[in-house]
Amino acid sequence: MGQTTEKPPLRVLLANPRGFCAGVDRAVETVERALAMHGAPVYVRHEIVHNARVCDGLRAKGAVFVEELDEVPAGSTVVFSAHGVARRVEEEAADAGHEVIDATCPLVARVHIGGRRYVADGRHLILIGHRGHAEVEGTLGQIDGPVSVVANRAEVEALDFPPDARMAYVTQTTLSVSDTEGIIDAIMARWPDTQGPDTRDICFATHNRQQAVRDLASEADLVIVVGARNSSNSNRLVEIAEGEGCRAFLLPTPEELSKDQLDGVGCLVVTAGASAPEILVRETLARLAGWHDVTVEERDGVREDVTFRLPREVEDDYPPSRLAVGVK
Numbered sequence: 001m002g003q004t005t006e007k008p009p010l011r012v013l014l015a016n017p018r019g020f021c022a023g024v025d026r027a028v029e030t031v032e033r034a035l036a037m038h039g040a041p042v043y044v045r046h047e048i049v050h051n052a053r054v055c056d057g058l059r060a061k062g063a064v065f066v067e068e069l070d071e072v073p074a075g076s077t078v079v080f081s082a083h084g085v086a087r088r089v090e091e092e093a094a095d096a097g098h099e100v101i102d103a104t105c106p107l108v109a110r111v112h113i114g115g116r117r118y119v120a121d122g123r124h125l126i127l128i129g130h131r132g133h134a135e136v137e138g139t140l141g142q143i144d145g146p147v148s149v150v151a152n153r154a155e156v157e158a159l160d161f162p163p164d165a166r167m168a169y170v171t172q173t174t175l176s177v178s179d180t181e182g183i184i185d186a187i188m189a190r191w192p193d194t195q196g197p198d199t200r201d202i203c204f205a206t207h208n209r210q211q212a213v214r215d216l217a218s219e220a221d222l223v224i225v226v227g228a229r230n231s232s233n234s235n236r237l238v239e240i241a242e243g244e245g246c247r248a249f250l251l252p253t254p255e256e257l258s259k260d261q262l263d264g265v266g267c268l269v270v271t272a273g274a275s276a277p278e279i280l281v282r283e284t285l286a287r288l289a290g291w292h293d294v295t296v297e298e299r300d301g302v303r304e305d306v307t308f309r310l311p312r313e314v315e316d317d318y319p320p321s322r323l324a325v326g327v328k
């Protein structure tokens, strides 16, 4: 009697949209263009996006990632990451004579502008976000005056301002929509004279990826989010799936997926955070197919046709984009 080689069936629902957003596309292309125009090395302050595969690919082409500018020789070409930087960093770069190419996502820059406007209007600003995250640290450093950072309702309750204080809030772009609404409600309940952005600062890409997971989680036994451990928006996708009652985990690299994580799973959702390239999704599917007879269903979702203009320093002298923008 020979051994059976039949693999158990597995339905895979591919969420849409998933993976790279317009801001990440822009940031990666900015570094590639900077390398083509200036040659290596091009210094990049902070991981250009929170994904090791993306950063390793750029490193192989000559990008050098640094956390602070004191690691960069004077007069270098420096790219600021999509997360944005504090004004202090901009000033340091100017003092050192660096050629700066700012790949801060325009939606992050919009938060900076909004925050400055509220502070100039004499309001105390609350930044809803996670202290220590690169975007939050950059936003704090772009706004003159004290800013309170809160990540949950309890931290709102702990703030010490009188009920008639003039308050305002902005948010990190990659939070969970529902968590943020609860925090905003808590702020408004304590300080009725609070202003916030007309449209929430949570960006369209974050919102769309979260909605896609919310729509699919109830159909599946498991949600796999391809994304780095330090990727805020990827972590929020895991939380959203769990909030829908579905088991979920983050998968930083396809190699970390093990067969026993699929025990009892007949249907799973695969999605990817805004900084995770599609190749990681494809490799994850290939790994699943090694153990299971996989049927893949590419699910419809919101089509994203947003593109951001490249930083002007890299707009010309380079072939048109080789990086598709939008739904992948």
Ligand code: SF4
Binding pocket: 021, 022, 023, 024, 082, 105, 106, 107, 108, 173, 174, 203, 204, 205, 206, 233, 274
């Ligand atoms: Fe910009 Fe949103 Fe992408 Fe962040 S997730 S880089 S804010 S488009």
